[in-house]
Amino acid sequence: MKIATWNVNSIRQREKHVARWLEQCQPDVLLLQEIKCEAHAFPGLTYHGLGYTAEAVGQKAYNGVAVLSRKPFTVHHRTLPGLPPDDAQSRYIEVETDGMVIAGIYLPNGNSGGEAGFGYKLAWLERLAERADTLLASDTPFIMAGDFNVCPGDDDWAPGTLPPTDALVRPESRARFRRLLWDGMTDAVRAVHPHGPVYTFWDYQAGAWQRDLGLRIDHVLLSPTLAERLVAAAPDREERGKPQPSDHVPVVVELH
């Protein structure tokens, strides 16, 4: 079973990239982030033609997540349980397929909106850990994957690319990410590649891609029984070198 996640930075700009990549990679499930459109504008028909069913949680201009799956699935949540009911940001979708729960997430960046913006990011991470704890307690095999906007370790950002005060690397962000691991989740890419850079994002500016100044912020976390089935996990760097790329690349995980 192949599961992938990709922050596409606008599905309208990346509709054909995603179609080509689906044909090439043949994942069973692809999670998308930053679709940047409302659900009705998501190009589901394009992917239906390739054998995928689509479900999108969107809003105008910002954020937005989606699931594409070859197997039938049911949608369990369109918002992260535990957030205030008036929270209008489209950042979470949770589905069940093939006996497992899959959550696609787009975590707040946390650098805008001052301390309130950063506080929103930390609260979001806390609600996510609570959701993970609930699923762990229920013994459900599950995956949480997407753009976490956190560089978990010192190898996860190129030296000099971010100040230590950046919300992606602040200790408060990293501690809350680490809690997910302490609670029993496995960082799939780090389980396969324990050391060194395994970037998933390169800024459009200042030749970041050409100089390989990247970040590892897109993650796939596995519950214990799924971690035992892990056979491969890696970003698909080639996508970053294509014409008009997203600034993120897909991260692909294979389970036996």
Added chain:
DNA sequence: ATGCCGGGTCCTACCCGA
């Protein structure tokens, strides 16, 4: 310690991302 690029929208100057 950033917004040089690239996306969005109140269509065009500004907001936002990492």
